[in-house]
Amino acid sequence: MDILQLIVSGLANGCVYGLIALGFVLIYKATESVNFAQGDFMMLGAFITLGFTNAHYMDLPFWLSVLLAISIMGVLGYLLDFVILRRMFGQSQVAVVILTIALGFVIRFIAGAIWGHEPQSLESPIAGSELRFGGLVLGLDEVWVIIITLLLTGVLYLFFARTKLGVAMQASSQNQLAAYYMGIPVKRIHSLIWGLSGIVATIAGILFASKGSIDPAAGLLGIKAFAAAVIGGFGSLPGALLGGIIIGLVEPFAARYMPAGYSQIFPYLILIVMLVVRPHGILSQIQTKKV
């Protein structure tokens, strides 16, 4: 029973990490740049929802504010690429890394200036209640996190497999030049991918904030999501979720069975071992360069 409970809460945490990692992977696959501000995107999305729906801010209905937050973050992601990142096209990866880190600093500052630096919790209908199966007590929020993640994964899968836009995104992520020759507007696709990753980050943020509390420093959670993305394979969407779940599962078990202080270093230890043993991750598409 004890173990089962650990597994469920680990899965729920892992799903949030996996969703943030999904945002990284989307952007990395399509544009070859890594968004170090993805965790801060998540935090911003959560705070926008919180600002709309919480009683002492605007007190809108929950689902309406979720929709509003998702559309705002989608547009924000699109504009960010359109205004700033498009200029970086073709420059070195490290420059983009530094740019997105700086972006994270600015987002953290803006969120702190608007909503303050105190931890707040999102007043959502899924928070608080619990399910009981015999001796097993499950938080309803944790079950919801897992369900929503599964749903979102399904929707994303259908989007990439069935829609024209999704196929165009896949094409431009596999070979930009060839996609460009085939008449795909690669630059606009990049902006749309940024918008999409903003949306995914917002959903992750809402789930995270309704599970507990959120403060502007929560964006640093993105680092754990990095570990997830690398473990799963940086270019692979299912890999991101798998990596997130691995990290999410390892954490509570390490916290339970290891002396205090050791549990939080486990995700990073796995990350480093993974980088040394298999740098491209578990589910990677390794292509070898032919000269």
Next chain:
Amino acid sequence: MRTVFKTSYDADIRLFKHNAQAFWYLLLFAIAIGLPFLVNDFLIGEATLVLIWAICGMGLMILVGQTGQASLGHAAFMAIGAYSNVLYQEHFSMPFLLSFPLSGLTAGVAGALIALPTTRLHGIYLAIATLAISVLAEDLIVILEPITGGVAGLFAPDIQIFGFTFNRYGNPVELYWLVLAITFVIVYLYRNLLRSPLGRSFAAVRDSEVSAKAMGVNVARTKMLAFAVSCTITGLGGALMGHFATVFTHETFNLIMSITLLLIIVVGGLGTIHGAFFGAIVFVLLPLLISFTRDGIASLTGASSITIPGLEQGIFGAILIGFILFEPMGIYGRWFKIRTYFELFPFYRKDMFRRQKSYLKTERTR
């Protein structure tokens, strides 16, 4: 404008390009020595901090600017420097003159050990691995509490050299001179490193690993040496930082510090020694400038001064975004362009320093 005709290979690697340049640098050094007679003790403290950040920045600069390896974990090596420096002094009662270089060496050896597995990684993967090292270091300091003092931290004693004491609060001017001397030595070594075959192979690895390999450079060994040298210098900077802060804990050398260090050298200008100094000056003086502006606005409008937490970091981030977009070479690059404009006066062209963009540089198929 002065045209330097190079008539021998030695002219290519001279310490100074020409005598006038040597004169200006000597003048700058003289001003740096004489600074305590010009400004008050508070500003001398800030100047010391600038020098310490510049030392740490130079360490990272060797790795990022000279070898092209991005590291997001250099605060970990600062921590190794700071902790080992104090521990050598306390547990083995070594004098500062012995423990200080040893702490740098410790950080360097740690860097080389970490480089062994990580040099196989490229660009983004290396950045993430070093990021993980920075996070791990924070937790390891807490776990190794019997040695490191854990959450309570360590207390750095006053620096003792031949019975003479240096203390940040007791005699800030002497501490400033000590740090300045160390900075001078490190700049000299750095400059000499760039002139040496090793420094040339760093640049070769940075510009193209494939061609470096073709020229007979041992890429893995060069990367490891770059890590070792870089971490040694950063460790020395960290040791000084420990003495400057007097008390430091696991939170002193956190992830934000690692990231800040990288941002400092980018704002200053990647790949130049000047860049480390420019970046450190901007980073240390920015909070001062913001608080002065805040007080100025408050006294002008008569309103009570507003404090927004995190303002410094937000503004620093915004400045950085501006630099990356409009001036990827940093402050040094801007200074260089202005100087070139006046040197070439009527002949300067707008696109003279435009970078060539390279498309389709994928890292997936290496």
